[in-house]
Amino acid sequence: MLTRNRRRTPSTPSSAFVPDAVEIHPRHLQLGDEWVASFAITGYPREVHAGWLQPLLTHPARLDVSLHIEPIDPQVAAERLRKQLGKLESTRRHTAARGRLVDPTIETSTEDAYDLSDRLARGEGRLFRVGLYLTVHARSEAELIEEVSALRALTASLLVDAKPTTYRSLQGWITTLPMGLDQIAMTRTFDTAALSAAFPFTSPDLPPPDVTSAAAARGVLYGWNLGSQGLVHWDRFSCENYNAVILGRSGAGKSYLVKLEALRSLYQGVELAIIDPEDEYARLARAVGGTYFPLGNEGIRINPLDLPIHTRPDGRRSAPADALSRRSLFQHTLLSVLFGQSLSARERAVLDHAVTDTYRAAGITEDVRTWTRQAPLLTDLRTVLDTSDNNTARDLASRLHPFTHGAFSGLFNGPTTTPPEGHLLVFSLRNLPDELKPAGTLLTLDAVWRRVSNPAIRRPRLCVVDEAWLLMQQRAGAEFLWRMAKSARKHWAGLTVATQDVGDVLGSDLGKAIISNAATQILLRQAPQAIDDIVRTFALSEGERQFLLSANTGQGLLCSGTQRVALQAIASNAEHQLITTDPAELAAMANDTAADNADPSAAADDLVLDD
Incomplete structure (x- = not known):
């Protein structure tokens, strides 16, 4: 030593x-x-x-x-290749003359040497050590x-x-x-093609889904590539699954990118449903003729006991064979989210019998022909629990009281107001009390899933859950989101999970499972407190770590498998006015609108110019 x-x-x-x-x-x-x-x-x-x-x-x-590369002089390369071909050909002839079996290794090497010799003679490549x-x-x-x-x-x-x-x-x-x-x-001696393939460096541009096609890029334009100054197009529906997860700290441009992708997906004929916790998508919905559901407002209700009844193309109505059982199981998830804790085995058994009795009281049984009748309400379920002789049932009824007759009953005290239909559905949770926002997210996801799973309507769909940490704080809600992420692809649908609270996603096995079921992953600027978890989960390099810590607003990494690209989100002026949430810009646009309304002559001039 x-x-x-x-x-x-x-x-x-x-x-x-x-x-x-x-x-x-x-x-x-x-x-x-x-x-x-x-x-x-x-x-x-x-x-x-x-x-x-x-x-x-x-x-x-x-x-x-x-990787050490040394070019070989073409004349020297040709001479050495000629000698090697002579050795290989001599071996082949000697083997044939002795009547021995053909050596596959020699045959393959000879064919490769002849092919390489032809390409070198035509000037299609060079040799390197x-x-x-x-x-x-x-x-x-x-x-x-x-x-x-x-x-x-x-x-x-x-x-x-x-x-x-x-x-x-x-x-x-x-x-x-x-x-x-x-x-x-x-x-080892390499030719040009072999050397270029051996480079352990990927292109700064994402590869197209079909590398043999010369057609224009499909999918959504996210922005421009920070590495090559090219454009970043990405088609989620060409991946193995259509889910996406977008992680970024507050102010990193997460909602801006989500709205930009949603708007441009509408251009492609994709149907969208968005769960909006801060009422940021209202202007976008009005501009494109979408349907807007301000949950928490007077008269806006969702009945959690609705059965998924579908209208087929021939006009007949149908439902899945296990629809009644699935609605019973959903009540378990809903009550777990409402109560903020999982139900015990005894409570689940009692609730299961109560849900069955509630449907039976409304005339709905295992007979599929009865499923088109008016669905019962959460109030009816509480009444069945309250009139039971079981102490566990009465305890569940007392815990349900605030949501059926108390302060939080506005969302549940009637049948569903309007069926969620349209090319863009926006469910706003801003006016809901904080205690009801996880339940509101769950109910809207359930309503969207019933529409997505309708076999009579087949079209590409995306479901966007902005600020998904609201639902993932509770295990029952995280499990529902995870099941939806696993099953969405079967119904030609993709789930987009966007959140600024990285800990709620990476801090649980269910959150990591949701990420692993997302073929498209977008990482925006991260907080120093969360960057270590991000680096471990996504196996980022030191350079990528520093990029995410110092990225500007709208900059991030788009990851899919081993492919990664740094991008900057870009929007046209018209798109920017619809999706921006900058308070200063919104105030300026409001002032401009007020000034136009106050000046009739200016409005008249605008009409003349438009004509």
């Missing part, structure tokens, strides 16, 4: 960039408090796709990837052993042979430093 010591001298600026000591072992180095091991790639697969080494860059451990080296870092020897095992498993999955730089560990580490020195010299 050779040890080289270097003392740190405070007066020497370069001392901050060198280790205290370097201990050289046969297969690893100890650099101060750090342990490193280096590897050289000696074997490669025969066929690869573009960017096939990208998993090396997204490896969760600290891994240095060094390429060396690929890896160095893995750890904080202890035991951790280094684990990281080396993980790296070997990763390289094996990529069908490459990683050999340790035994007895040349120092040279292997120097080779992976950004100094351009290849002291291992274990290279």
